[in-house]
Amino acid sequence: TQLLEQSPQFLSIQEGENLTVYCNSSSVFSSLQWYRQEPGEGPVLLVTVVTGGEVKKLKRLTFQFGDARKDSSLHITAAQPGDTGLYLCAGGGSTLGRLYFGRGTQLTVWP
Amino acid sequence: EADIYQTPRYLVIGTGKKITLECSQTMGHDKMYWYQQDPGMELHLIHYSYGVNSTEKGDLSSESTVSRIRTEHFPLTLESARPSHTSQYLCASSATWVPTEAFFGQGTRLTVV
Numbered sequence: 001t002q003l004l005e006q007s008p009q010f011l012s013i014q015e016g017e018n019l020t021v022y023c024n025s026s027s028v029f030s031s032l033q034w035y036r037q038e039p040g041e042g043p044v045l046l047v048t049v050v051t052g053g054e055v056k057k058l059k060r061l062t063f064q065f066g067d068a069r070k071d072s073s074l075h076i077t078a079a080q081p082g083d084t085g086l087y088l089c090a091g092g093g094s095t096l097g098r099l100y101f102g103r104g105t106q107l108t109v110w111p
Numbered sequence: 112e113a114d115i116y117q118t119p120r121y122l123v124i125g126t127g128k129k130i131t132l133e134c135s136q137t138m139g140h141d142k143m144y145w146y147q148q149d150p151g152m153e154l155h156l157i158h159y160s161y162g163v164n165s166t167e168k169g170d171l172s173s174e175s176t177v178s179r180i181r182t183e184h185f186p187l188t189l190e191s192a193r194p195s196h197t198s199q200y201l202c203a204s205s206a207t208w209v210p211t212e213a214f215f216g217q218g219t220r221l222t223v224v
Contacts, residue, residue: 031210039150042201042215050210086151092211099144099211103153 003027004091004102012108016078021105023089024071031092032065032072033099036085043088079109114138117202117216124192124223132187132219134202143185144213146201147171154201160185192223 004025013019023032031050035043047056049065049072056063060083062075076083086106090099115136124130136143141162146154146169156169160179174196175189185204189196199220203213 033210033212035213035215040218040220042203042218043154043213045212045214048210048212088154090213092209098159099205099213101154101156104151106151 003100004089006087006089006102006105008105009103010106010108012110013079015080015109015111017109018075018077019079019107020073020075021087021107022071022073023102025091026070027091027093028069029091029093029100030069032069033090033092034063034072034074035088035090037088037104038085043086076107079107081109081111083107084109115202115204115214115216117200117219119219120217121220122222124221126191126193126223128192130189130192130221132200132202132221134185134187134216135183136185136204136214137183138204138206138214139182140204140214141182141207142205142211143179144203144205145169145175145177145185145187146203147173148199148201148218150199158187192221194223197221197223 033048034046037043047063052067052069054065060077086104088104089102118133143160145158155171157173158177201218202216205213
């Protein structure tokens, strides 16, 4: 059973388009992270959200944590080929500091 | 810039060989993790450690073993490699405080022939 469900699993778009990917769970998390992973590399942390309803912006990326701290979304404005990668969400609980990863959304942005 | 290093980056080895994948971090993090990942697929936690002399098995059953004798070092060992062990192995670390934020190494791509 997957604790965090990410959708869509695959997304292929043209440069300049906007997109939103989702990370949903039936569990409450004390924090949620988004990572981006490029082929052959380890995931790189993009953002951490900790407060229900929190919105964080990182240039063209907007991250939102749900009010109930069970879900999150990542919105990319005017996608660029450099945004291509595997986007992973991870939920953190207070117990022992474990992170639970979703399966990821594979994003491809074509020029 | 996260300081966590994995060696080797790539390894091709024959069936039955013993291998050790190295992972070191210079951030003083107490928590360290090993994940297994097939290309473009989800991460599977196979081992983790909360500090020196602490090791636990993760969610995915693995024939590998780990040790944590020093805070900065968390090697993973396969006593007898098999083709089914072919995968990417990612090491990560995190600080003790919450929220937990993981810093990953670049990974070791293992191929067992």
